Amino acid sequence: MIRFENVNKKYGNSVILDDLNFNIEAGEFVVLIGPSGCGKTTTLKSINRLIKPDQGKIFVNGQEISQVNPVKLRRKIGYVIQQIGLFPNMTIEQNIGVVPKRLKYDKKEIQKITRDLMEMVDMSYEEYAHKYPSELSGGQQQRIGVLRALAASPPIVLMDEPFGALDPMTRATLQKEIANLHKKLKKTIVFVTHDMNEALDLADKIVFMEHGKIVQMATPEEMLANPASPLIRDFMRKSALAADTLNLTAADFLSANVISVQKKKSIRECTDLMARHHIDSLVIKNEDQTYAGVVTIKDIKKHGKSSGVIGEIEPYQNITSDILENAKDSFDKLYSSGDNYVVVLNNDQTIAGIITKTSMATAMADTLWGDMQ
Amino acid sequence: MSFFETYGDRLITAFQIHLFYVLTSVVIGFVIALLLGILLSRVPQYAKVVMPLLSVFQTIPGIVFIGILFLYLGMIPATVISALAVYAIFPILKNTYTGLLDVKKEYIEAAKGCGMTPLQTLIEVELPLASPSIITGLRMSTIYTVSWAVLAAMIGLGGLGEFIYIGIASNNDQLILAGAIPSAIMAIILSLLIDVLRRAVVPKGIRSVK
Amino acid sequence: MDASIVLEHLYLVAMTVIFSVIVGLPIGVLAYLKPSVRKIVLWSVELLQTIPALALLGLIIIALGPGKMTVITGLVLYSLLPIVHNTFVGLESVDSGIKEAGKGMGLTQLDRLISVEIPLAFPMIFTGIRIATVTTVGVAVFATSVGGGGLGKVIYQGIRTQNMNLIVSGTVSLMIMAVLFDVLMIWINRRLAKGTRNQAF
Ligand SMILES: Nc1ncnc2c1ncn2[C@@H]1O[C@H](COP(=O)(O)OP(=O)(O)O)[C@@H](O)[C@H]1O
Ligand SMILES: [Mg+2]
Numbered sequence: 203m204i205r206f207e208n209v210n211k212k213y214g215n216s217v218i219l220d221d222l223n224f225n226i227e228a229g230e231f232v233v234l235i236g237p238s239g240c241g242k243t244t245t246l247k248s249i250n251r252l253i254k255p256d257q258g259k260i261f262v263n264g265q266e267i268s269q270v271n272p273v274k275l276r277r278k279i280g281y282v283i284q285q286i287g288l289f290p291n292m293t294i295e296q297n298i299g300v301v302p303k304r305l306k307y308d309k310k311e312i313q314k315i316t317r318d319l320m321e322m323v324d325m326s327y328e329e330y331a332h333k334y335p336s337e338l339s340g341g342q343q344q345r346i347g348v349l350r351a352l353a354a355s356p357p358i359v360l361m362d363e364p365f366g367a368l369d370p371m372t373r374a375t376l377q378k379e380i381a382n383l384h385k386k387l388k389k390t391i392v393f394v395t396h397d398m399n400e401a402l403d404l405a406d407k408i409v410f411m412e413h414g415k416i417v418q419m420a421t422p423e424e425m426l427a428n429p430a431s432p433l434i435r436d437f438m439r440k441s442a443l444a445a446d447t448l449n450l451t452a453a454d455f456l457s458a459n460v461i462s463v464q465k466k467k468s469i470r471e472c473t474d475l476m477a478r479h480h481i482d483s484l485v486i487k488n489e490d491q492t493y494a495g496v497v498t499i500k501d502i503k504k505h506g507k508s509s510g511v512i513g514e515i516e517p518y519q520n521i522t523s524d525i526l527e528n529a530k531d532s533f534d535k536l537y538s539s540g541d542n543y544v545v546v547l548n549n550d551q552t553i554a555g556i557i558t559k560t561s562m563a564t565a566m567a568d569t570l571w572g573d574m575q
Numbered sequence: 576m577s578f579f580e581t582y583g584d585r586l587i588t589a590f591q592i593h594l595f596y597v598l599t600s601v602v603i604g605f606v607i608a609l610l611l612g613i614l615l616s617r618v619p620q621y622a623k624v625v626m627p628l629l630s631v632f633q634t635i636p637g638i639v640f641i642g643i644l645f646l647y648l649g650m651i652p653a654t655v656i657s658a659l660a661v662y663a664i665f666p667i668l669k670n671t672y673t674g675l676l677d678v679k680k681e682y683i684e685a686a687k688g689c690g691m692t693p694l695q696t697l698i699e700v701e702l703p704l705a706s707p708s709i710i711t712g713l714r715m716s717t718i719y720t721v722s723w724a725v726l727a728a729m730i731g732l733g734g735l736g737e738f739i740y741i742g743i744a745s746n747n748d749q750l751i752l753a754g755a756i757p758s759a760i761m762a763i764i765l766s767l768l769i770d771v772l773r774r775a776v777v778p779k780g781i782r783s784v785k
Numbered sequence: 786m787d788a789s790i791v792l793e794h795l796y797l798v799a800m801t802v803i804f805s806v807i808v809g810l811p812i813g814v815l816a817y818l819k820p821s822v823r824k825i826v827l828w829s830v831e832l833l834q835t836i837p838a839l840a841l842l843g844l845i846i847i848a849l850g851p852g853k854m855t856v857i858t859g860l861v862l863y864s865l866l867p868i869v870h871n872t873f874v875g876l877e878s879v880d881s882g883i884k885e886a887g888k889g890m891g892l893t894q895l896d897r898l899i900s901v902e903i904p905l906a907f908p909m910i911f912t913g914i915r916i917a918t919v920t921t922v923g924v925a926v927f928a929t930s931v932g933g934g935g936l937g938k939v940i941y942q943g944i945r946t947q948n949m950n951l952i953v954s955g956t957v958s959l960m961i962m963a964v965l966f967d968v969l970m971i972w973i974n975r976r977l978a979k980g981t982r983n984q985a986f
Contacts, residue, residue: 252687277690287685291703291778300689334780350689360688478885634919634963636926638937639956642944646952722837730944739843743931748847755840762835 203228203358203390204249209258211244211414218244219255220414226392226407228357231384233401234394235437236411242394245411246360249392250279262358277301280351280359280389284366286343288335294320294346295331301354312353319349322386323379341372348380352387361393365400377403398441402426410434452532453525455562456546456555462487465494465513469502472512485545485553486517492551496520522547525554532557578749586738590757593734596724597765600656601717604663608716609709611664612671613697622672633665637723645730655727655734662723663716670712674705703778710776714769721762725754735761791958794935797853797925798962801860802918809865809917810910813872814898827870834866838924842931856925856933863924864917871913875906908978915970922963936962 204226211219218241226232234242247253248260251272260267267275288297298319299312307315317327323345335343344364351359364380365373381404384391395401401408402422410418410425418430429435462485463472472484476499483498495517502508505515521539523532525546536544536557543556579586615622640658648654678701686696702709728736738754741747809830816826833841842859849855879902887897903910926937936955943951 250688252684273690273692275690276688281685281688283681283685283688285679285681287681287688289682289685289700290780291700292780300691304690304695336780631960631964634923634960635956636923636937636940636959638926638940638944639952642940642952643949645944646947646949718835722839725837725839729941736839739839740930743843743846743851751843751847755837755843758840759836762837763832766835 203230203263204392205261206245206248207259207261209245209248209255209260211241211248211253211255218414219248222258222414222416224409224416224419226390228390229388231391231393231404231406232409233405233407234392234409234411235396235398235401236417237433238396240411241414242396242411243362244414246362246392246394249358249360250276250281277305277354278356278358280354280356282344282347282351282359282361282364284363286335286340286347286367288343288346288350290335293332293334294338297335297346298350298353300350301356305354307354315353316349319352322383323349339372341368341376344368344372344376345379348376348383352383352389355387356389358390358392361391363394363396366395373400380404398437402441410437451525451529452523452527452544452546452557453554455529455532455557456525457558457561458555460485460545460553460556462553463512465489465511467512469505469510469512469515470508472497473499473502473508483542484512485520485556486512487553491553493522493545493547493553496545520545523557525549533562536562578753582738582750582753586753586757589733589735589737589754590761592732593721593724593727593736593758594761596652596655596659596727596734597717597720597761600659600724601663601713601720603656603660604716604720605667605713607660608664608667608712609671612668612675612709615668615672616675619676626669626672629665629668633669637662637719638726638729641723641726641730650731652732654730655724655732659720659723663720666715666719667709667712670708670715671705674708674712675701677708678704704781706777707773707781710769710773713772714766717765717769718762721758721765725758790934790936790939791962794922794925794928794937794959794962797856797860797928797933797935798918798921798966800853800857801864801921801925802914804857804861805864805868805917806914808861809868809913810872812865813869813910814876814903816869816873817876818894818898823873827873830865830869833862838863838927839930842927846931851932853928853933855931856928856935859927859931860921860924864921867913867916867920868910869913871916872906872910875909875913876902878909879905908974911970911974911977915967915974918966918970919963922959922966926959 206222206224209219209222210217222245234245236242244253248255249262249267251267254268262270262275262279288294289300292300295313295316298316299307302312302315316331320327320330325342325345330338330342335346338346344367348361348364351361361380365376368376377400380391380393383389384404393404402425405422407419407421408425409416410430412431412433418425418434420428420430425434426438429438461475461479461481463475464487466489476482476484482500483496486494486497488494496519497512497515497517501515501518520543521535521541522545523535525548532544532546536559543558545556546554548554615625637658640661641655644654644658648657682700682704683696686700691699724734725736725739727734728740735754735758738750739758740754742750742752742754812826812830816823838859841862842855845855845859849858876898883901883905884897887901892900925933925935926940928935929937929941936959939955939958940952943949943953943955
């Protein structure tokens with residue numbers, strides 16, 4: 203389906219693609235991986251002629267692409283980029299319809315395609331089709347980015363770190379969705395990432411690149427069993443380590459700058475504090491610094507009086523977790539309880555910090571992906 | 576006899592002439608500026624030289640264009656219109672160019688990746704995204720043009736400036752007001768109309784991004 | 786054309802800029818401090834600049850009679866917009882963390898304004914002053930129509946007597962003046978901006 207023959211590319215004196223040769227079969231999910239700057243993007247963009255190699259030939263569907271009109275070529279190849287690049291001046295439906303419109307599909311057809319595609323990623327057509335990209339979350343935007351690439355049913359889809367800018371949760375969901383789409387639609391997909399977990403999860407074949415060369419092209423099983431270079435082994439090791447969240451504890455995820463007050467603090471001071479920090483609850487401490495509970499702005503409103511001290515209000519017993527507790531258990535608590543955060547306590551029942559959904563996501567991103575950039 | 580009985584007709588004519596100068600020159604200036612702006616944005620390496628030169632030229636007051644063209648073309652409306660059009664070009668050109676240049680690379684790459692031709696990319700992606708900036712330029716040009724069109728009277732070509740000039744020369748407050756107030760109102764109304772135009776032209780999806 | 790006319794023009798510009806700062810800066814601060822009057826203040830200065838220059842001067846001449854006072858008053862009203870606007874925007878965009886820190890240290894509003902917020906907003910404010918200055922150099926040619934002199938006089942005379950030399954020398958002096966002010970003030974601003982976090986644009 204896609205074949206590179208002795209493809210070379212230089213910028214000035216530096217060699218970016220060094221005599222690339224490979225073949226991608228129809229229907230394969232191929233993942234390009236390697237350290238930053240190794241030439242993944244350049245390889246990908248050569249396929250839809252956004253970049254022109256200096257030497258060598260690239261065949262798509264048996265045709266040498268330098269002989270094909272680039273506009274026509276690109277309409278048969280879907281393209282998804284990390285920055286998403288949904289046109290902010292167009293609605294979701296118009297964005298998805300960009301290529302079909304140019305291929306002269308009629309309006310009804312475009313609407314049907316949009317509806318069907320959105321259904322596949324569980325986004326309601328009625329709710330979202332007429333919104334603008336700025337009204338969607340990052341994850342939703344990238345879902346639409348993927349759908350836009352699929353809209354005209356191109357046999358090939360190129361994706362350049364499509365989920366790189368998303369938080370770990372959204373990223374995991376989108377990975378699942380893309381795997382499902384691939385199963386359903388049987389497209390040839392070329393997918394760039396620098397995340398080995400993503401590669402191992404998604405790929406039929408992984409192409410590992412370094413300094414513009416292919417170091418190894420193999421199935422995930424083969425690459426796991428016989429990594430061809432120390433660098434590949436290193437990538438594998440890090441990902442294995444990262445995947446192992448089992449030995450992480452609550453301590454690894456907590457955010458220590460939690461706002462806590464003594465029971466004898468005046469209510470007025472407490473509301474000021476909340477306003478100043480834009481928070482809607484405070485963690486309350488006993489005289490001896492041990493955890494007493496949580497008071498929310500609602501509780502204060504219910505209490506009615508702004509004179510007096512905060513200790514007069516019965517604090518809410520928020521969920522807590524021990525600092526040495528397994529992180530996964532803390533997360534489960536957080537998600538099942540409905541509370542906004544978990545209060546993490548030291549052995550002596552003093553407050554160590556809190557785990558919010560956000561602090562958890564950031565910490566996860568740091569731990570899992572932070573050092574792979 | 577009241578002021579309006581004496582001057583009413585002349586005032587209406589002057590207002591019409593003034594408006595005619597402004598509209599014609601802004602339309603001409605807009606078309607030229609838009610085309611030049613697009614052209615320059617395709618060759619940013621030249622634009623780096625051209626744009627600073629243009630902003631130096633922009634410091635030339637409108638009266639100079641009118642004066643010089645007057646010497647060459649004589650006392651005809653084309654003198655005023657072309658001088659004002661030249662002056663109207665600068666703000667629109669500058670804003671078109673920077674507006675287009677500020678369009679993020681990712682949108683252009685996405686457009687190419689979707690198989691848009693360069694012309695389609697320009698019309699469907701770049702110009703809509705640059706439209707807030709372009710409209711701002713148009714507004715500036717229009718306001719300036721109303722202001723400089725007052726000078727048409729200086730070379731005997733009418734417009735509301737006639738009242739102001741004669742009023743100042745003859746120390747007649749009524750005449751000054753008769754020229755100043757309608758021209759101020761014209762500028763305000765035109766800029767309000769352009770705000771309406773902005774609502775119509777700037778795509779909904781980017782309105783919050785001023 | 787002699788140097789005294791250039792000086793006369795410079796005098797008009799200088800007086801205008803000084804008074805626009807004296808008037809405009811407090812108005813900008815007011816717009817920043819008092820959200821209740823913000824809209825009306827910003828809208829008024831924008832409206833002032835919408836009025837054609839000669840019309841504005843014509844209106845003032847009715848009140849003040851012809852002369853330099855009229856010119857300077859008109860030009861000041863005309864240059865308020867960039868100064869007020871940039872003062873307001875500059876103060877608004879001072880990092881909220883820094884503002885909090887000032888509050889936290891127990892500084893009064895006036896204290897904070899003078900020792901923290903205005904210094905940080907200054908590059909932006911100065912940019913407003915620069916725009917006002919350069920614009921004033923050009924708009925001041927209208928001065929001659931209301932008896933204020935300056936380079937406008939040379940250019941008008943050139944046009945009336947069909948003397949190309951006079952027009953060109955008037956115009957070129959004007960351009961040089963505008964460009965010099967622009968370059969000089971950009972340079973000063975760069976030096977001032979070092980060490981403050983609000984970059985001018
Ligand atoms: N337009 C360009 N000019 C010069 N060098 C470039 C250009 N584009 C990319 N490069 C260089 O080419 C190398 C490969 O880039 P790229 O393919 O984007 O790497 P990645 O594997 O991270 O996607 C990098 O070292 C990059 O700095
Ligand atoms: Mg890349």
